[in-house]
Amino acid sequence: MKPTAVVTGGSGGVGSAISRQLLEAGYEVVDWSRSTGVDAADERQVQAAVEALQSWEVLVNNAAVLIPRLLAEMRGEEWDETLRGGLRTAFVCSRAAFRKMQPGGSIVMVSSLSGYPGAEKFPGMSAYVAAKSALHGLTEALAVEGRLLGIRVNAVSPGSIRTRMLDQSGAPKEPALEPEQVAKVIAWLASPESAPLSGADIRIDP
Secondary structure, three states: OOOEEEEEOOOOHHHHHHHHHHHHOOOEEEEEOHHHOOOOOOHHHHHHHHHOOOOOOEEEEOOOOOOOOOHHHOOHHHHHHHHHHHHHHHHHHHHHHHHHOOOOOEEEEEOOHHHOOOOOOOOOOHHHHHHHHHHHHHHHHHHHHHHHHOOEEEEEEEOOEOOHHHHHOOOOOOOOEOHHHHHHHHHHHHOHHHOOOOOOEEEEOO
């Protein structure tokens, strides 16, 4: 039986590239996103999706929401939607993975250079930066808890990636990474080949 990898937000530009890389590596890939009927931030929907899995070896927390807005102009619901899509999903899905995965499992957080300490920030991205910065800390905290379960937790923090989200952001369009370049690093982190690495946040500059 093939090992199973769950990718949240697996239908987007980066998510599709991650899914292709994992398929090539021999995983059965499951996309949890609204386009497939699974809201990765909804506890009940995630639990139902977990029950449909025969096994679960890899989780890639890739889901994200970007609403470009200066803080003074941002509505509370826009802030909440951004953190729900980019941070709550990681909480709900990682908790489910900790409960379901066997020792040897791997979780990869898809953070961003915009949330990396000391990296350049851009106007209109405060909520997005807050969500991605939180993923950095969450990775380190879950790596400690995951060690007790035999589950590794790592992250990647790429710079600009050539996707529709980059077009929406205030970040420079060039230089930019291709989704496949980032996906290759994520697939490696997800695989047993990267063991025993855990708690790392790999910065990927374009």
